[in-house]
Amino acid sequence: MHELQVTEQILEIALKHVEGQDVSRIVNIHLRIGDLTDLEGEWIQHYFDYLSKGTLAENAKLEIEQVPIVLACEDCGAHFKVTKHELGEAKCPECQDDEPNFRMISGREYTVMNLEVV
Amino acid sequence: MNEIRLIEVKQDIHADNEALANELRQRLRKEQTFLLNLMSSPGAGKTTTILSTISALGDDLRVGVIEADIDSMVDAEKVAAQGISTIQLRTGGFCHLDASMVKRGLEGLDLDNLDAVIIENVGNLVCPAEFDTGAIKNAMILSVPEGDDKPLKYPLMFSVCDVLLVNKIDYLEFADFDLAALRQRALRLNPTLQIFEISAKTGAGIEAWADWFRREAGAFLSS
Numbered sequence: 001m002h003e004l005q006v007t008e009q010i011l012e013i014a015l016k017h018v019e020g021q022d023v024s025r026i027v028n029i030h031l032r033i034g035d036l037t038d039l040e041g042e043w044i045q046h047y048f049d050y051l052s053k054g055t056l057a058e059n060a061k062l063e064i065e066q067v068p069i070v071l072a073c074e075d076c077g078a079h080f081k082v083t084k085h086e087l088g089e090a091k092c093p094e095c096q097d098d099e100p101n102f103r104m105i106s107g108r109e110y111t112v113m114n115l116e117v118v
Numbered sequence: 119m120n121e122i123r124l125i126e127v128k129q130d131i132h133a134d135n136e137a138l139a140n141e142l143r144q145r146l147r148k149e150q151t152f153l154l155n156l157m158s159s160p161g162a163g164k165t166t167t168i169l170s171t172i173s174a175l176g177d178d179l180r181v182g183v184i185e186a187d188i189d190s191m192v193d194a195e196k197v198a199a200q201g202i203s204t205i206q207l208r209t210g211g212f213c214h215l216d217a218s219m220v221k222r223g224l225e226g227l228d229l230d231n232l233d234a235v236i237i238e239n240v241g242n243l244v245c246p247a248e249f250d251t252g253a254i255k256n257a258m259i260l261s262v263p264e265g266d267d268k269p270l271k272y273p274l275m276f277s278v279c280d281v282l283l284v285n286k287i288d289y290l291e292f293a294d295f296d297l298a299a300l301r302q303r304a305l306r307l308n309p310t311l312q313i314f315e316i317s318a319k320t321g322a323g324i325e326a327w328a329d330w331f332r333r334e335a336g337a338f339l340s341s
Contacts, residue, residue, distance in 0.1 A: 088303035
């Protein structure tokens with residue numbers, strides 16, 4: 001639902017990084033997005049195509065690398081992956097503690113990693 | 119054909135919003151104003167909870183309200199009718215508030231005469247969780263009719279909040295709602311989450327929640 005605002009940020013960040021450089025256009029934008037976020041890649045591309053018209057990023061392809069949610073069990077130290085919807089009922093596969101205490105290692109990423117330009 | 123080159127960026131998409139949110143927190147510290155961001159789905163009882171909270175706080179704290187609504191003034195009028203300083207932000211279709219909108223809201227309130235401000239965020243359990251508003255603490259309401267499975271559907275919201283208010287507990291007897299299961303699911307997402315069971319309508323549990331508010335605001339204002 002907030003894809004539009006996020007897409008504006010992606011475009012702004014990309015254009016800022018090619019400013020003053022010898023770049024004729026941006027071909028690919030590589031993003032890392034955590035699985036806990038609710039962004040839909042298809043919509044981001046759709047909005048991006050609309051917003052980027054007439055800029056150096058027009059026709060650029062967004063390549064989204066989804067980052068899995070990884071939890072660390074504070075009781076036994078194990079690291080394990082879960083899906084977004086398993087989170088509220090997650091159990092440590094190692095110690096199986098009934099009252100687990102987890103720390104999130106990854107899953108909330110929202111990063112523009114790099115640009116491929118010509 | 120031109121050769122493709124790589125430009126390293128490694129920049130967080132939310133970096134600008136987070137920088138502004140941190141700036142707002144510094145300003146709130148200087149202005150001595152505690153800011154609470156209250157989130158929930160539409161109809162969970164944000165406005166009623168805000169009114170009963172402010173009433174329970176009595177003369178202890180002077181509280182203002184920032185009302186965010188996609189395109190109406192209904193909630194702001196209800197709050198202002200109680201003599202509470204209120205500013206209405208029309209988000210114009212936006213599904214959440216971000217730090218720049220909250221900044222505008224704070225500028226419209228007389229912070230010299232307020233100890234605390236409550237943001238009534240846009241009714242939505244998805245988007246508001248993604249955007250730091252600059253608030254000192256975040257709270258969410260889940261009302262009994264919505265069901266105890268919401269932590270499974272909206273995990274991010276439950277993991278970014280300091281407080282969960284389980285509202286409309288007067289409906290418990292009519293609902294198939296498992297409070298123990300809700301607690302367990304929410305605490306798995308967020309082990310430090312404070313949970314209060316309330317009914318904004320009957321006033322049940324409001325005192326305990328208002329005590330938390332008083333304590334947190336007091337700690338912030340004296341720090």
